[in-house]
Amino acid sequence: MKMLIATHNPHKLEELRRILLPLGIDAVTDRDLGLTLTEADETGRTFAENAFIKAELACRESGLPAVADDSGLCIDALHGEPGVFSARYAPEGQRKKTVLQKLAAVDDEHRQAHFTSAVCCVFPNGDAVTAEGHCFGRIGQECRGTGGFGYDPIFVTETGKTFAELTPEEKDRISHRGRALRAFADRLAQYLKGMKT
């Protein structure tokens, strides 16, 4: 099945493609189709609302089932910040530093955080299939590792390594996006089965 991936983030695109491919989903981008989708206004108060906003717009503009992810990092000691503002929390290149500075006085016991990923596929008939995944960990004292993207070098997983120190496959196994997409794949399979009967 052909599905439009509504993201311009190359790292997310790679992760989404890698996880959707074994499910028989041919993930294409607007550029693959010679289209340029309008950038959605992420005005939702939750990751799920924003994922729906992005997927619905992409479906409407392309005529294809469109899948979008909205994700971010929630830090307990910062009352859930940066949350839905993860991509806009500070200027590019300064987000990790900003988080580390805000947590400078917070000891290791109180640096719990989690990533959330909400995935939503909107179909041309208006139906939506959604799923959410979480990954719990803590914020490290400094950046570690060179893999991944975004906040990966400061997010210490239950393995003791940061996301940026894991291989892509190791990250997929425990990440919020990997979990959300596997749940999404199950729900999508159920949905498609229901459409055929």
Ligand code: IMP
């Ligand atoms: P959006 O979902 O495109 O609005 O942005 C999500 C933002 O959250 C990204 O720009 C990253 O800063 C952060 N983020 C989401 N998922 C990850 C991840 O797997 N690793 C590191 N940062 C992430």
